[in-house]
Amino acid sequence: MRATRIIRSEIGDEKIEAAIVLGSGLSSIAGLLSEKTVLPYSELPGFPGFGRSSAGVSGHGSDLLIGRLGGRHVAILSGREHYYEHGNADAMRPALETMHDLGATTLFLTNSAGSLDEQVRPGDLMLIRDHINYAGINPLIGEATDRRFVNMVDAYDPALREISISLATKLGFTLKQGVYLWYSGPSFETVAEIRMAIALGANSVGMSTAPEVIIARMLGFRVWACSGITNMGAGLADEEISHDQTRNVAAICARKFEKLLFALVQQFPSGPSAAQGSGELAAGSS
Numbered sequence: 001m002r003a004t005r006i007i008r009s010e011i012g013d014e015k016i017e018a019a020i021v022l023g024s025g026l027s028s029i030a031g032l033l034s035e036k037t038v039l040p041y042s043e044l045p046g047f048p049g050f051g052r053s054s055a056g057v058s059g060h061g062s063d064l065l066i067g068r069l070g071g072r073h074v075a076i077l078s079g080r081e082h083y084y085e086h087g088n089a090d091a092m093r094p095a096l097e098t099m100h101d102l103g104a105t106t107l108f109l110t111n112s113a114g115s116l117d118e119q120v121r122p123g124d125l126m127l128i129r130d131h132i133n134y135a136g137i138n139p140l141i142g143e144a145t146d147r148r149f150v151n152m153v154d155a156y157d158p159a160l161r162e163i164s165i166s167l168a169t170k171l172g173f174t175l176k177q178g179v180y181l182w183y184s185g186p187s188f189e190t191v192a193e194i195r196m197a198i199a200l201g202a203n204s205v206g207m208s209t210a211p212e213v214i215i216a217r218m219l220g221f222r223v224w225a226c227s228g229i230t231n232m233g234a235g236l237a238d239e240e241i242s243h244d245q246t247r248n249v250a251a252i253c254a255r256k257f258e259k260l261l262f263a264l265v266q267q268f269p270s271g272p273s274a275a276q277g278s279g280e281l282a283a284g285s286s
């Protein structure tokens with residue numbers, strides 16, 4: 001893969017242990033990295049915005065940063081391409097495959113989301129324990145091999161969730177887990193759609209992450225994902241929902257993410273998760 005070769009020529013042979021994807025307004029988290037090499041996506045074939053000058057959504061970075069975090073050798077993907085930008089659910093696949101080629105076995109995903117749970121307010125983090133693919137689009141459509149039959153049970157690694165909940169308590173905040181509903185965007189939800197999402201059992205709603213988790217599980221990554229809650233879902237609070245508000249509140253969430261990720265990255269187990277990984281045919285998929 002061309003991107004892998006370009007990155008290797010910059011960083012040498014050392015394996016990357018994990019990749020971290022930063023969501024809207026969370027690019028300050030990249031400041032945690034030391035000894036870093038910065039590579040703009042625009043120079044990495046297959047990455048969002050390759051050959052262009054920007055990744056497209058304000059509040060999103062568009063750089064790959066590789067360096068040390070909590071003693072581990074990690075890559076930070078500062079910025080993602082969303083389905084709503086060009087209608088490509090698999091837009092992050094080449095970047096995730098590159099992380100896999102570089103040796104990463106764990107993927108930490110962050111995003112911004114609206115809360116559907118009265119107990120989880122703007123500025124809080126919510127750990128994702130499962131998702132509902134309400135967008136109904138699958139990034140593996142067109143994948144011609146049997147690897148496409150990905151088992152999604154425990155896609156959000158139970159051990160990593162347990163570790164992060166106890167770390168958050170030690171850091172002085174509560175981390176609730178919830179079901180994230182992927183809504184395509186880019187418009188926010190209607191009040192009726194939010195009521196439907198609650199009825200379906202969702203605890204948060206957002207415009208990213210689920211397709212990346214599907215791809216990552218096919219590739220065998222151990223996956224952890226967490227939302228920075230920037231607003232209550234439409235109709236659940238008096239405030240007006242906007243992209244500006246998402247960015248502003250995400251900056252508050254970023255402080256908590258920095259503490260949590262710094263602690264978590266020091267503790268995550270090395271190696272892929274036991275649940276899935278080789279891309280073998282799932283039972284009942286034929």
Ligand code: HPA
Pocket residue numbers: 112113114115183188189205206207230231232233234241246
């Ligand atoms: N809906 C969808 N995506 C979001 C929201 C929301 O309320 N807040 C931040 N991202």
